[in-house]
Amino acid sequence: MTQRKLTKLIKLTGKIKLKTATRVGGNDGSLRIGGVDLMCIRDPVTDLPYIPGSSLKGAMRAAIEKKEGRWGRPKENHRGQFEDNPKEPCMCGTCAICRVYGAHKNTQSRTGPSRIVVRDAHLIQEDQKIGKMEIKTTNTIDRKTGAAVHPRMEERVPAGSMFKLEMVLSVYNDDATFEYDEKRGEEALLEVIGTSLGLVQEGAGLGSSVSRGSGQIELIDPEMEEIEKPKVVFKPISSHESK
Numbered sequence: 272m273t274q275r276k277l278t279k280l281i282k283l284t285g286k287i288k289l290k291t292a293t294r295v296g297g298n299d300g301s302l303r304i305g306g307v308d309l310m311c312i313r314d315p316v317t318d319l320p321y322i323p324g325s326s327l328k329g330a331m332r333a334a335i336e337k338k339e340g341r342w343g344r345p346k347e348n349h350r351g352q353f354e355d356n357p358k359e360p361c362m363c364g365t366c367a368i369c370r371v372y373g374a375h376k377n378t379q380s381r382t383g384p385s386r387i388v389v390r391d392a393h394l395i396q397e398d399q400k401i402g403k404m405e406i407k408t409t410n411t412i413d414r415k416t417g418a419a420v421h422p423r424m425e426e427r428v429p430a431g432s433m434f435k436l437e438m439v440l441s442v443y444n445d446d447a448t449f450e451y452d453e454k455r456g457e458e459a460l461l462e463v464i465g466t467s468l469g470l471v472q473e474g475a476g477l478g479s480s481v482s483r484g485s486g487q488i489e490l491i492d493p494e495m496e497e498i499e500k501p502k503v504v505f506k507p508i509s510s511h512e513s514k
């Protein structure tokens with residue numbers, strides 16, 4: 272194979288609107304602060320909640336893997352046997368999803384580096400009301416007695432809140448022959464990403480408790496722009512104005 276070369280960088284932007292209150296960024300490990308069991312993740316500088324890029328990328332990947340039947344595929348061990356892999360992303364290193372999102376833990380991947388970088392999505396404060404958090408108490412129901420047990424308090428970002436979506440797509444020379452869903456090359460990469468986000472929007476959702484109605488999102492104003500020859504220009508020190 273000829274050397275893989277980066278040919279283009281494309282910036283993809285938009286706004287993520289929460290249609291339902293959502294706990295963003297946390298995992299289900301119990302994190303208890305001031306009586307609240309499950310907190311949202313917050314930017315340490317602004318103290319506002321944000322959606323970590325890794326969470327969003329994970330939700331996009333899981334959604335398209337389920338559609339394509341790649342999620343939790345049996346994986347081949349070093350003896351050539353197939354083992355169950357119920358909660359792991361695909362790591363075949365050859366499929367469309369491995370090409371766009373990276374081949375997970377497969378170091379022998381033929382698809383090369385992950386094509387997409389998903390940045391942390393920060394809260395857009397258009398309205399002072401937004402940013403105020405909701406606390407919701409959730410219960411587990413005891414199947415035998417029907418009683419609510421293990422109540423826990425969960426912090427959620429209210430419906431209507433908006434976050435800034437930003438992703439960067441890297442296109443390599445060997446993507447020219449890549450095909451997905453009747454698209455080819457760069458358009459095929461964009462099709463994988465668009466399908467993933469569409470599935471997250473249409474029901475796969477974000478964060479925990481999606482099956483209970485949390486984490487429903489809407490994507491607003493999706494746009495793309497090519498990043499022109501990225502470079503940093505260094506200026507001579509003498510050009511700074513002295514104070």
Ligand SMILES: [Zn+2]
Pocket residue numbers: 341361362363364365366367368369
């Ligand atoms: Zn794969």
